[in-house]
Amino acid sequence: MGEKINKESKLRIHNITAKEAFKFGSEVWVLKKREEQRLEAAQMKFLRHLLGITKLDKEKNQCIIAKTGAQNIVQEIKQYHKKWLQHVQWMDTKRIPKQALQYKPKGRRKIGRPRKRWRDQLLLEDQGTGNAPNPS
Secondary structure (H helix, E strand, O other): OOOOOOHHHHHHHHHHHHHHHHHOOHHHOOOOHHHHHHHHHHHHHHHHHHHOOOHHHOOOHHHHHHHHOOOOHHHHHHHHHHHHHHHHHOOOOOOHHHHHHHOOOOOOOOOOOOOOOHHHHHHHHHHOOOOOOOOO
16 A cells, blocks of 8 residues: 555654654653654654655665755754743643742752753743744
């Protein structure tokens, strides 16, 4: 059945199903480098299968992305983070997501390197662009 569907239809199916499954619940993820790599690898595996290309063909990822016109899944998730932040900032202060974003814990942290928080990730992403949002 897979040979009978053209590339455009397969890509539309990918955008509707697989991409949305990748992004489900991602508005509050804190992505580490390893997780970004795994998401990109899963997307590339799907796109290779969509085009009928194997790794033995030695086709570069950039060529596959150019052929399909797909956007990087990690970049889409980061854009989704920014949209979610704007959405939460417009919420009433009685809403739980807004309270969670503004929450400042009392007391001391554990010894060692602090865990990367969602708020920290947004600030690090926007330091390079110069338009840092105010997540607090």
